[in-house]
Ligand SMILES: Cc1cc2nc3c(=O)[nH]c(=O)nc-3n(C[C@H](O)[C@H](O)[C@H](O)COP(=O)(O)OP(=O)(O)OC[C@H]3O[C@@H](n4cnc5c(N)ncnc54)[C@H](O)[C@@H]3O)c2cc1C
């Protein structure tokens with residue numbers, strides 16, 4: 001089985017703060033991590049490989065340092081890695097990102113399955129998976145938590161608001177994977193060493209030959225017009241004292257707000 | 261590009277029932293239409309749209325495009341995206357809004373690349389810039405650290421998804437007038453690439469965090485798994501769903517269905533009661549837009565108090581049972 005996993009390098013949102021004066025993110029010194037949901041996509045791929053053999057290729061689009069995320073993925077057990085990086089791809093929104101990533105996947109042969117995280121925690125958009133699937137003209141299911149290979153198709157369990165659904169979906173297909181699917185295995189020391197030395201090809205404009213109007217900022221229909229700090233709560237009330245009194249006061253206030 | 265001056269809401273239905281978020285979007289759509297002068301419409305793919313139109317009129321839709329086909333009875337990404345994209349390409353609306361449900365979050369991104377539209381996910385605020393003619397789409401980013409307003413100046417339609425409970429629904433009346441516009445799509449050319457085998461609803465009200473008006477959530481301060489009982493007891497008294505921080509889920513005290521936050525569920529109840537939760541930014545990202553936030557924590561400096569409307573400083577093991585007792589007493 002040839003499985004492609006798309007991973008994104010994101011700032012660890014634990015450590016991000018906002019400069020209340022300039023409304024910019026303080027990103028300096030903020031460590032980068034593999035988007036947490038992409039770890040679940042990677043683990044799903046590794047488990048399929050364990051069971052059925054084949055190859056897991058991780059792809060990341062981003063600045064040159066996204067290579068780090070790819071090396072981490074290799075140390076967890078991915079076989080190959082490809083970086084998609086070019087100044088011309090900068091400023092891409094999910095539309096342009098989907099298009100660009102799809103061109104890279106098209107260059108790979110005999111892909112059986114393309115996996116994504118449920119969403120990236122920097123933008124939380126959850127759009128790239130279905131977008132890439134459309135450009136590749138393959139069917140897609142979101143929120144996958146389990147997969148089984150059944151001949152020429154896959155049996156996929158997807159999470160819904162109030163339960164789950166089981167789907168039969170043709171090969172190849174694209175899935176976005178939720179956290180409850182699994183937990184990423186630990187990296188092995190041997191793979192870690194190999195990952196450090198691995199050659200990671202970088203595909204840019206020349207390799208992918210994209211339609212210039214569909215990449216980067218120009219290919220992105222959405223534009224950020226303003227960023228600002230989230231509003232702070234005014235009129236908050238802090239109660240302290242005996243539990244019974246606090247609770248009585250709280251209930252009274254909730255009634256005044258017409259919420260109880 | 262010549263467009264129709266219409267604002268559309270994707271009328272998601274499951275088992276012949278309109279999703280609650282649709283009516284919320286129609287209510288917000290009315291406000292946007294007053295500002296923009298656009299006509300509020302709904303798009304309803306199903307196997308029999310006629311029976312569902314009245315509800316959509318009642319929440320403000322002036323026109324409902326019904327797309328009927330047996331293949332559209334239940335959601336299937338290939339059929340739905342084809343149907344909606346074809347209608348969009350033909351009528352060219354200005355704006356299309358979708359609920360950020362598991363369905364909307366598959367359909368909208370697929371349609372966006374099919375019709376070359378921008379798509380802004382999970383907006384928490386929508387407004388209309390009358391001068392520029394743009395939809396102003398505001399949403400949190402970076403785990404709630406920052407708010408961004410997104411526009412789509414050059415592409416139409418402008419598309420956005422919005423989570424449940426972000427906007428309030430207001431029914432106009434029980435028998436509003438509206439027009440049903442049937443639209444035919446030919447799906448015979450769309451290959452059948454996926455088939456739903458099974459659909460299971462797990463009827464557990466305590467995990468239906470999206471629909472809940474009240475949520476009582478527990479964090480590491482609860483101390484141990486058995487202690488979640490007081491959280492469940494208070495929730496039962498209030499008719500609330502039960503939420504949890506990631507720390508408790510990771511510790512195995514409660515199932516992941518309950519996790520609220522950036523990597524869990526985003527909730528927007530009328531009242532959110534956070535018990536023994538410190539208020540890490542990733543947790544706040546999932547509950548910050550609740551109408552009223554109550555925090556119970558013994559540490560007066562816990563960041564949860566920064567977003568709380570009402571903060572109770574003290575031991576949750578005393579406060580939570582007391583809260584339950586007083587609510588129970590008030591009922592009798
Ligand atoms: C990429 C990423 C994604 C994440 N996603 C999420 C997410 O989706 N959701 C989430 O919740 N977290 C998430 N986290 C984890 C988050 O950073 C915090 O670690 C977590 O929310 C802490 O949970 P907590 O508040 O229960 O625990 P703690 O931070 O340990 O807080 C416990 C609180 O309980 C109080 N307390 C203790 N005893 C009592 C008592 N007897 N009475 C009253 N108060 C008491 C303490 O004062 C303290 O404030 C994420 C982290 C990362 C890095």
Ligand SMILES: Nc1ncnc2c1ncn2[C@@H]1O[C@H](COP(=O)(O)O)[C@@H](O)[C@H]1O
Pocket residue numbers: 006007008009035037038041059060061062094097101115116117118119120121123124125126127128129
């Ligand atoms: N720049 C990127 N490089 C590789 N994969 C990406 C990139 N952006 C998004 N993805 C994948 O698409 C998923 C959804 O991302 P998003 O639509 O940004 O929320 C992520 O979990 C990744 O699997």
